[in-house]
Amino acid sequence: MSAPVVSMEDAELFPKAADALEMSEALPGLDVNAFEALHKQPNNLWWSRLVISTRGFVINYFKTEDERLFSMDDAFIIIHKIFVERNHVYPAVEFVKYLNTITGVPKLDNVLNATEAGTLPLAGNPFTAPDTCVAFTAVFGQPNQATYHIANLQKHAYYTFTRILGVLLRRWSADNEGVKRKGIRFDKDPEWQPDDRVVLFEEFYKGNRTWVLTxxxxxxxxxxxxxxxxxxxxxxxxxxxxxxxxxxxxxxxxxxxxxxxxxxxxxxxxxxxxxxxxxxxxxxxxxxx
Ligand SMILES: [Zn+2]
Structure with a gap:
């Protein structure tokens, strides 16, 4: 079964609402078996475009916050290395398990704010709590103030990537059970058309607007x-x-x-x-x- 359809016009994947990056809910967790089956297929173009569209979607909410923008780009480059280039210290399936742990923390947004601010009771620090410390230190680094700052800057990148991949894996599993869906398959379709959120600032369908390269x-x-x-x-x-x-x-x-x-x-x-x-x-x- 080929990879699930992804389009930036898909409102479930890339909603246009102001609160589209809301992350108060813990995510249900990616299905590791489904992930492995999909990732086993040779389809780097599909994975790359998934990362590119997710990154463009997230980054456009932070156009004016340079530090967050650059830090999130670092996170998306790591995501690309893991899922597309497959040459990172962590194999993709291991990283998926880390993402499940991280995005499974309820009110992750508040938790990371409080961790950085130092207002969290020690037992609540996900970088040191026994159930979560391995995942948080693997993805963000050793528990210290600099790491807490980075995690707080990058949280939307990992959370949103996991949310979107989760929707796609559920659709793909349903497709495999015989439910069909129409749309552009951007793994091979020359008609792939991302919308103007795929890069920063530019409305590239019009005139001389410029694309800010990061x-x-x-x-x-x-x-x-x-x-x-x-x-x-x-x-x-x-x-x-x-x-x-x-x-x-x-x-x-x-x-x-x-x-x-x-x-x-x-x-x-x-x-x-x-x-x-x-x-x-x-x-x-x-x-x-
Ligand atoms: Zn050149």
């Missing part, structure tokens, strides 16, 4: 190079941009924010001197076609 975007561009912008925006959107005169960097595949933004250097359209140098090195090594 560490997460750079990580995606580098990981999928040179197809990163196709993965983020979909083939159709990139083709449309090209027809309107926008270029891609010939090395990293970055999309211009306005036509002719990237300069021609040695007949190549390149976004930066770093890409010029990398291209030169790869030509020398005989790797560029």
């Amino acid at each position: 560490d997460f975007d750079r990580h995606m561009i580098a990981f999928w190079r040179p197809k990163g912008t196709h993965v983020i925006f979909g083939d159709r959107h990139i083709e449309k941009k090209k027809r309107s005169g926008f270029n891609l960097c010939d090395y990293c595949g970055m999309l211009e924010q306005f036509p002719e933004q990237f300069k021609l250097m040695d007949q190549f359209r390149l976004c930066s001197s770093e890409c010029l140098q990398s291209l030169a090195e790869s030509i020398q090594a005989g790797n560029h076609h």
